[in-house]
Amino acid sequence: MTLGELCLLLGGGLTAGAVNAIAGGGSLITFPLLVTLGLPGVAANVSNALSVAPGYVASAVASRPDLAGQGRRIVSIIPTIVVGALCGSGLLLFTPRSVFDFVVPFLLLLAAVMMAFQNRLRALAGRSHPRRSSRQVQVVVFLCGLYGGYFNAAMGLLLIAALALVLDEHLRRIAALKNVFSAVVGMTTVLTYSVFGPVNWAAVAVLAPATVVGGYVGAKTARRIPPEALRWTIVVFAVTVAIVLLVT
Template identity: 35%
Template sequence: MISSALEAVAVLLAGVAAGTINAVVGSGTLVTFPVLLAAGLPPVTANVSNNLGLVPGSLSAVLGHRRELVGQGRRVLRYGIASLLGSVLGALLLLRLPAGAFDAVVPVLVGVGVLLVILGPPLQRRVARRKAERGGTGHENPWWLWPAVLGTGVYGGYFGAAQGVILLAMLGIGIADTVQRLNGVKNALALVANAVAAVVFLVVAEEIDWWAVLVIAVGSAIGAQLGSVVARRLPPVVFRAVIVAVGVVAIVVLLVT
């Protein structure tokens, strides 16, 4: 557990950074999780405590993007159910599977997400063109998006690093809308995944470092407000570049740790 003022300050700053990054794109766990491990927490305890601590940051990010969420209630509800169901399964897997069971899969998932972000605009145009040729207009609610969000929810409940990168990539391909509005949806889905997993952990988990939870909660809530302002002001091209950069860093960190 956190045992010194220096460790508390380090975790607080990591929480601020994670909240900012999560509000913009995701991957904040890659900041807080290593800091908790450095503070001496066992991996599963660190993961559980980190998830609980980031819930207020996720809520803060949603509130910071409430302008972008206007008119998207049905969309958030539809995919929020998928995120909810997936995160329950993911949280239970974390508590039941051997530590590191997903280690080989996570970098591949993040890599696919980064690739989809890069290919997103041309893929969007292709999907919209094919639907228009069949008599439709634009594209919304493709059949594959709901199970894809479900799968991302499983990952989010299990670990969740770079969950936002994967969600933004899938939403960007499946839904014709601005990247800022889709980022608002991503934050709402991430909040569902984090909050539901947190409830599962509260009921089932045996070890939680509540000092770590409190410090990360304060830091991530502050950081999320900063990140919401930054995300709103980024041009779409720059936004996508930031997503790709964060995703590449996430892959490198996951491979070397």
């Protein structure tokens, strides 16, 4: 690994950790960066998932004040999201690499669209909704875990939008839940990919500590960071990478 690659990974990890803590979507920075540095699609996805997981944990710890009173809900949902993440990880690892290479540009485009409409998702999260049944909550969380286990990018945005549809909670409390569930998915994929995945441990060794620092700082300073310019930069970056992957 060259000094330039080291600096790119360090900067990408810090930025991705902060973005994940604020609203999700940090993997739209780190996953394309790993692909750009020459990693195959599955290896980049696996290495990225391991790298951003510690940042999710740091964000969850920093979100503790907004988790007050949600302990029972978290305990009831964790098994479902773990099963979803395991199913997604299994799809990634035990289906042909050609399937992932075909699907990933479209997943990147989907993630970019979610990032582009982030404000609308936040507005949706701020509305009042009738309380949904526990079964609907479990189904939604399972599908989010499935997505996160297969392709990590923009999982936080998906969780915010999905949880807002099934829970009548303030955005800050939904974002705190998002951080916890992202951490659960992250740790599940860490355990799975560490054993079965084609991990590039050198990249993980640089990215993981950077996402921890970025995630903790991002969660603490979210209200003071103007995200608009960064958001659209990430959208353009993700769309560009998706188009390159489609035509190559």
